[in-house]
Amino acid sequence: MKQAPISSDAIIRCDSVSKTYIMGEQKVHALRDVSVAFAAGEMTAIMGPSGSGKSTLMNLIGALDVPTSGDLYIQGRNLAKLDVDELADLRNETIGFVFQQFNLLGRATALTNVKLPLRYSRKLDEDIDARAVECLQLVGLGDRMGHRPMQLSGGQQQRVAIARALAGRPSIILADEPTGALDTQTSGEIMDLLVNLGQQGITVILVTHEAEVAAYAQRQIHFRDGVIEREIRTEP
Amino acid sequence: MKFGVAISSALEALIANPLRSFLTMLGIMIGVASVMAMMAISEGAARQVDEQISALGASNLTLRPGASRRGGRSSGANSAPPFTDKTVQALRQEPYITAVSARNNGGVTVISGNDNWSTQLFGTNTDYFVTQAWKLTSGEFFSERNLSQGAAVAVIGATIADTLFDGTNPLGQNIRANNVPLRIIGVLEKKGQSGFGGDRDDVVIVPITTARNRILGAHRTTPKHVNSIEVGVADGYDMADAQTRLENRLREIRKIKPTGTDNFRVFNVADFVRARSSTQATMGLLLAFTAAVSLIVGGVGVMNIMLVSVTERTKEIGLRMAIGARKSDILGQFLAEAIALCFIGGLIGSGLGVGAAELAARMGGFPVSISPFIAATALSASVLIGLFFGYFPARRAANLNPIEALRYE
Numbered sequence A: 001m002k003q004a005p006i007s008s009d010a011i012i013r014c015d016s017v018s019k020t021y022i023m024g025e026q027k028v029h030a031l032r033d034v035s036v037a038f039a040a041g042e043m044t045a046i047m048g049p050s051g052s053g054k055s056t057l058m059n060l061i062g063a064l065d066v067p068t069s070g071d072l073y074i075q076g077r078n079l080a081k082l083d084v085d086e087l088a089d090l091r092n093e094t095i096g097f098v099f100q101q102f103n104l105l106g107r108a109t110a111l112t113n114v115k116l117p118l119r120y121s122r123k124l125d126e127d128i129d130a131r132a133v134e135c136l137q138l139v140g141l142g143d144r145m146g147h148r149p150m151q152l153s154g155g156q157q158q159r160v161a162i163a164r165a166l167a168g169r170p171s172i173i174l175a176d177e178p179t180g181a182l183d184t185q186t187s188g189e190i191m192d193l194l195v196n197l198g199q200q201g202i203t204v205i206l207v208t209h210e211a212e213v214a215a216y217a218q219r220q221i222h223f224r225d226g227v228i229e230r231e232i233r234t235e236p
Numbered sequence B: 001m002k003f004g005v006a007i008s009s010a011l012e013a014l015i016a017n018p019l020r021s022f023l024t025m026l027g028i029m030i031g032v033a034s035v036m037a038m039m040a041i042s043e044g045a046a047r048q049v050d051e052q053i054s055a056l057g058a059s060n061l062t063l064r065p066g067a068s069r070r071g072g073r074s075s076g077a078n079s080a081p082p083f084t085d086k087t088v089q090a091l092r093q094e095p096y097i098t099a100v101s102a103r104n105n106g107g108v109t110v111i112s113g114n115d116n117w118s119t120q121l122f123g124t125n126t127d128y129f130v131t132q133a134w135k136l137t138s139g140e141f142f143s144e145r146n147l148s149q150g151a152a153v154a155v156i157g158a159t160i161a162d163t164l165f166d167g168t169n170p171l172g173q174n175i176r177a178n179n180v181p182l183r184i185i186g187v188l189e190k191k192g193q194s195g196f197g198g199d200r201d202d203v204v205i206v207p208i209t210t211a212r213n214r215i216l217g218a219h220r221t222t223p224k225h226v227n228s229i230e231v232g233v234a235d236g237y238d239m240a241d242a243q244t245r246l247e248n249r250l251r252e253i254r255k256i257k258p259t260g261t262d263n264f265r266v267f268n269v270a271d272f273v274r275a276r277s278s279t280q281a282t283m284g285l286l287l288a289f290t291a292a293v294s295l296i297v298g299g300v301g302v303m304n305i306m307l308v309s310v311t312e313r314t315k316e317i318g319l320r321m322a323i324g325a326r327k328s329d330i331l332g333q334f335l336a337e338a339i340a341l342c343f344i345g346g347l348i349g350s351g352l353g354v355g356a357a358e359l360a361a362r363m364g365g366f367p368v369s370i371s372p373f374i375a376a377t378a379l380s381a382s383v384l385i386g387l388f389f390g391y392f393p394a395r396r397a398a399n400l401n402p403i404e405a406l407r408y409e
Ligand SMILES: Nc1ncnc2c1ncn2[C@@H]1O[C@H](COP(=O)(O)OP(=O)(O)O)[C@@H](O)[C@H]1O
Pocket: A021, A022, A023, A028, A029, A030, A048, A049, A050, A051, A052, A053, A054, A055, A056, A057
């Protein structure tokens, strides 16, 4: 088993990160001693069978969960040293999430959904509405801003979710199986969007089961049973 | 916490579920409406009592000769020596007393032309108009000169003016009271019913000298007697203090030994009215309290729905946290929701309360008083209820773990 070398200029760094869930008598080792780093601007696909720990790693990087042991650094800051408000602000300013189930507010319009992270922002001083409109246009939904999620197709909903992730100008986009609920053609459109973001310098990490989807990334990391099984670089 | 997000998120959530929001508000609405109505009614009753008291003279003390009652047996009011003009003069010297009015009264038959009328005749001094706060619609009060001369002049109440001089001007006209001719020099402003049900305007007032010498007659042994004295206590003096000082002074004037019992009584008429109305006030308070309980029950209803809502929206809370909402943002959102429910419910309830109070006034003839103070109290009470009962559900929402909330199905 070989692990990726840890570069010091990485935007994300995991040092011997383990996550163990205790289910009654049983311990589930979701991640075992994982050390991995992600360079700024790089697009990485995380692959592996179901239950191998991919989502667990994403949640740890996204500061939604805490590791059982080990340290995580985002832009050089140790997450263990941040308080709950600082973690919230980090999620707001630095990270954008894209989920498999879109997770849009059903009662709100596309525009309101995209504005949501901006409304929680403590440092943004630009016009929230203008920025949200800009992001929706960027994902090709300039003409659907007043629609509610129910009135949009799955692919359109995921594009709203991407616009929402983008709105706060994050450095990192974490996409956990973003095409998992979509058909092949729509998947391609969503992937084109994410690749585009990667080309603009945003660090994109995406979890996927599909080799075609993973092929968009410059780097593939394969997980099995909570450890990194192998790593592939598809750099030209 | 960011106020704007808290409030707009709260309103969005409330509008998204209008029927539930309305039903949740219903409890608060009914609570606020009943608190408002009860407060308006008890405030109205209290105001009526205040009016009665101020009509009687809020800072007056009444003096009567006679022993204080002992063991339920009166030792005979008649045996006590009456007050006299001298008593009145002496009391005028007291610094805490502004006016000393004297009054002898008796029933008389008043005749004007062919009409006759049974009424009360008061023989008084000029201070009487001060302590009783009488005002004139026309003419004037009698003067000190009229008083010293025992002039045959009279000031009449509105009821007499209406009954005997229906429409015509009574000033300068003559009436006969127990066959003594009197010239009318003043007509009093209407006061209406007394707190005890009598008509305060059914009265003829003449100088006490005239009443003693010519109409009501003098006392057997004391020609310059005065039946009752009323004193006005100066502003800034405590009524109970003034009463004690007055009693001590009266013991001196009437030469009562330190071991002797008083042969006079001093009382505060306003106290009687207050005592009589205190049961009424207790009743009003009890009703208001019951209403407040219903407001609290409404608050518990809000808390219940908020808890359901937090559970239902666990995933939404997780999402908000994932995109950067702080704990305080979530707390603020749910608190704002509870407060908005209570505040809007309170607003509607205030309207209903005013309506209910008006209805009570029209249909039941209750004296009702709706002040902005009552509305403000009811509204701030409903906001406080929202804050209090919203805090627990809001804190539960804010303390959710982001990843567990996000995974919740
Ligand atoms: N909250 C949890 N409680 C208990 N076990 C969990 C929890 N989350 C994940 N696991 C377990 O941890 C392992 C890794 O899960 P996950 O990271 O979701 O896998 P993947 O995303 O690769 O399918 C699985 O065995 C899963 O059952």
